[in-house]
Amino acid sequence: MRIFKQKKEILISLIYILITIGSVVTISAQPVFIADDFSFSEGIGTSIHKEGIVQYVLLVIKCCRECYMKWQGTYTCNFLVYLINPLYNGGILLLRVELITFNLLLFASIYYVIRELTTKKECAIVMMAIFLLGYMNYKSYAEAFFWSNAVVAYNFSLAISLLTMGFAIKNVYKGYVSNKRMIIACILAFLAVGGTLAISGFLMYSLLVILLVELFVTHRVNRRNLIILIVASIGVIINVCAPGNFVRSSVITNQIHIGAALYRTIKIWFLEIDSMINSSLIGICAIIFFFLGYIHYGKKENNNLGIELLLLPLGLFCIFPIALGYDSSIDYYLPSRCLFIIDFALTISILAVFYGLGRIVNKYVSNVEYNTVRLIMIVAILVGVVTNGIKISDIQQYLVLQNVINGSYQNYSKQCEELCDYLEYTNEKDVIITDYPESIDGYIEFGLSNDPEYWVNKTVAKHYGLNSLYISE
Numbered sequence: 329m330r331i332f333k334q335k336k337e338i339l340i341s342l343i344y345i346l347i348t349i350g351s352v353v354t355i356s357a358q359p360v361f362i363a364d365d366f367s368f369s370e371g372i373g374t375s376i377h378k379e380g381i382v383q384y385v386l387l388v389i390k391c392c393r394e395c396y397m398k399w400q401g402t403y404t405c406n407f408l409v410y411l412i413n414p415l416y417n418g419g420i421l422l423l424r425v426e427l428i429t430f431n432l433l434l435f436a437s438i439y440y441v442i443r444e445l446t447t448k449k450e451c452a453i454v455m456m457a458i459f460l461l462g463y464m465n466y467k468s469y470a471e472a473f474f475w476s477n478a479v480v481a482y483n484f485s486l487a488i489s490l491l492t493m494g495f496a497i498k499n500v501y502k503g504y505v506s507n508k509r510m511i512i513a514c515i516l517a518f519l520a521v522g523g524t525l526a527i528s529g530f531l532m533y534s535l536l537v538i539l540l541v542e543l544f545v546t547h548r549v550n551r552r553n554l555i556i557l558i559v560a561s562i563g564v565i566i567n568v569c570a571p572g573n574f575v576r577s578s579v580i581t582n583q584i585h586i587g588a589a590l591y592r593t594i595k596i597w598f599l600e601i602d603s604m605i606n607s608s609l610i611g612i613c614a615i616i617f618f619f620l621g622y623i624h625y626g627k628k629e630n631n632n633l634g635i636e637l638l639l640l641p642l643g644l645f646c647i648f649p650i651a652l653g654y655d656s657s658i659d660y661y662l663p664s665r666c667l668f669i670i671d672f673a674l675t676i677s678i679l680a681v682f683y684g685l686g687r688i689v690n691k692y693v694s695n696v697e698y699n700t701v702r703l704i705m706i707v708a709i710l711v712g713v714v715t716n717g718i719k720i721s722d723i724q725q726y727l728v729l730q731n732v733i734n735g736s737y738q739n740y741s742k743q744c745e746e747l748c749d750y751l752e753y754t755n756e757k758d759v760i761i762t763d764y765p766e767s768i769d770g771y772i773e774f775g776l777s778n779d780p781e782y783w784v785n786k787t788v789a790k791h792y793g794l795n796s797l798y799i800s801e
Contacts, residue, residue: 338450341457348460348725349435352473354732356427358741359420361748363775364477366787368409371395375416385411401570404522405481414476415791420745423476430484431473437490444497455620462613463675465724466604468770472668475772482665485523486672489531492516492560496535496553500542510552514559521563525653526669528564529645535560537638544635576653589652596647596662601674609723610675614682619705621686636684643673727770736768744774751788757795764799 371391376384388410395406414423438459443452472482495513499506517535521528535557542550605611646669650662662670731737743765751759767773775784780798789797 338453341454344457345435345453345460347729348464349432351725351728351732352431352435353428355474355728355737356431357424358738359423359427359474359476360741360744360772360774361415361420361423362475362772363784363787365415365475366784366791368477369413369415370787370791372410372413372416375413377417396570396572397575399572399576401567401573402481402523402525403566403570404485404519405477405524407522408480408484409477412476412480426476427474427479430479430487434483434487434490437487437494440494441490441497444494458613458616458620459675459679462608462610462679463672466608466610466671466675467664467667468724468728469664469668469671470771471663471665475665478665478668481524482527482668485520485527486530486669488516489520489527489534492520492531492556493534493538496538496550496556499550499553500538507552510555513556517556517560518563521560521567524665524669525564525567525649526646526666528560528567529649530642530669530673532557532560532564533642533645537642540638541635573653586652589648592651593644593648596651596670597643597674600643600670601678604671604674605678610678614678615708616705617679618682618686618689619708621683622690624687636680639680640677642677643670646670646673724770731768731771737771740765740768740771747774751792751794751797757793759789759794759797760800761798762800 371394372387374384374387379387388407391410392403392406395410396403400406412422412426414420414426418425439452439456442456442459443449446452446455471478473479492513495509495516498509517531520531535553539549539553539557542548542553605614650666650670747761747765761776764776765774776782776788776797776799777785778799779785780789780796782798785797789795
């Protein structure tokens, strides 16, 4: 692919990737404890230092079983949240290490999957940059990147899902036969589907697509990948059938309506795709992928759109578990942690389809000079920018970098840490907070309110041994 031989494109792509990762790591190094961090920590209520390793792990298992029976079936998430438990096991320092580690793992896993799909690392670098340019600039996804519990349930689960997919892709496209790799992939798949069910849907459908692609191309089923899919299916069943899921559902909504959930799933899918293409950089990235598809393939290649179209429904399998677990208000509001995986899947679908369309066009209109193709691509991008009315102030990473440079995240983290110190050492039992940290748009927040009966207020008060806690109006 000639575009990947251009040092300028590779260098720009690499710089952008490093800026993206650097900004996420910088914010992760200034973390904040919020909401469920306190409620989950109170579930175990002690530290590994006080209990000892063996006793602490036994206590973690006990808490996981109780959570599985009474709240949710996410067995991997539950175990890691209780095990790590930064509030009791290291405080801000451990939270900082947790966020940085899991975020770096996610970016590494994204690169790994793209690298397995391409022939050269230069290709992977450019494609990863384009993917991140579209995905990271649509929403902030702050909960999934910077909230301890969501980082485990969404971020970590997605990372090991991608690693599992990378192993499965390696089985198909690289022709490697390795039982060891299959065993590792099975373990990763089982752990991955122990996170949120939206991630489970993402991984299950992705593994199915990998199987179908090989079936279409080679007319055989890869037994190792089939085993990985079966192991993942077992994990999904364990997750879905948890009694706690039904208990939690009864709290959020009175009853489960599969038909209504399907309707909301399709509606959200259409609305989100339309919004992503028309009001963000994803539309621009789709144009670039179209031309990448055109340049990459010649007439002798298999220029049908079947493989890419298989990825089009990917987002539906992420949305459905979310729509099923919430009431009708899901039509109008989705937490950023949910959009994190939904938009990730939809970005893959959009870029893949446009890439396939480029291959189709190449089938009928080929032998166009590279410089001509690049000029047409640049014009198309400029038209897209003007048509969509994209402004630099609307780009998420621009806003994030502004906050990083002016120290907003650092200051907010410091203020929240000072608040926690005050609550820990105050002699008062009924605390009224008069100087509450001002939240940052598009970022996580501590979560207290002016209602002492609000669940976050009560949980935080319990953690610090207070009778009541609220913000002064």
